[in-house]
Amino acid sequence: MKPTIQVHDKHFEVLIAQHILEERIADIAQNLNEDFAGKKPIFLAILNGSFMFAAQLMKSITLDCQITFLRVSSYQATESTGKVLQILGLNESLTGRDVIVVEDIIDTGLTMIEIKRQLLAQAPASLSIVTLFQKPEALKQPIDIQHVGFELENKFVLGYGLDYDELGRNLADLYVLCE
Numbered sequence: 513m514k515p516t517i518q519v520h521d522k523h524f525e526v527l528i529a530q531h532i533l534e535e536r537i538a539d540i541a542q543n544l545n546e547d548f549a550g551k552k553p554i555f556l557a558i559l560n561g562s563f564m565f566a567a568q569l570m571k572s573i574t575l576d577c578q579i580t581f582l583r584v585s586s587y588q589a590t591e592s593t594g595k596v597l598q599i600l601g602l603n604e605s606l607t608g609r610d611v612i613v614v615e616d617i618i619d620t621g622l623t624m625i626e627i628k629r630q631l632l633a634q635a636p637a638s639l640s641i642v643t644l645f646q647k648p649e650a651l652k653q654p655i656d657i658q659h660v661g662f663e664l665e666n667k668f669v670l671g672y673g674l675d676y677d678e679l680g681r682n683l684a685d686l687y688v689l690c691e
């Protein structure tokens with residue numbers, strides 16, 4: 513039996529070890545270095561979950577580039593419009609820039625679809641999406657993602673920046689909820 517850890521009331525086991533995650537992140541960085549050779553992209557890392565992925569990715573990026581950290585807040589605007597997602601912390605103009613959005617996970621895809629819509633309104637030269645994890649079966653609408661680190665089954669995961677009720681973000685491996 514695999515060893516498990518407990519976070520709050522739930523048990524998790526290792527799904528992907530740190531060294532595998534970090535080898536794949538180095539490959540993604542290499543692809544980005546090639547895709548954006550001669551350009552000065554701006555990386556937009558979506559907090560909180562992407563902090564560990566973004567830090568590891570940037571260590572292998574050799575381009576002249578900027579990085580900035582955004583938060584998205586979703587709140588109930590009115591009963592009729594339902595959930596509204598607002599991007600916070602974006603002070604730079606993205607017009608004419610090569611923008612690379614860095615996410616930890618795309619699950620239903622609804623967060624990323626809305627982030628994309630708002631960023632495209634600023635007329636960037638290009639908009640690329642990089643996510644460490646994606647759950648293809650959970651996607652609610654098709655979405656163009658340029659770089660995916662790992663495709664996962666539709667199960668709750670934890671660690672490497674991702675939380676369960678705010679705990680577990682500091683775990684160096686990726687864990688999955690035990691069945």
Ligand SMILES: O=P(O)(O)OC[C@H]1O[C@H](OP(=O)(O)OP(=O)(O)O)[C@H](O)[C@@H]1O
Pocket residue numbers: 558559560561562615616617618619620621622623624674675
């Ligand atoms: O594809 P979706 O179903 O929309 O889910 C993906 C979103 O969920 C996570 O963020 P979360 O809201 O948990 O915030 P956090 O990054 O601060 O943990 C993740 O970082 C994505 O932003």
Ligand SMILES: Nc1nc2[nH]cnc2c(=O)[nH]1
Pocket residue numbers: 617618619667668669670671674675676
């Ligand atoms: N921690 C965590 N956050 C998520 N946000 C969307 N999907 C997930 C998931 O599987 N785990």
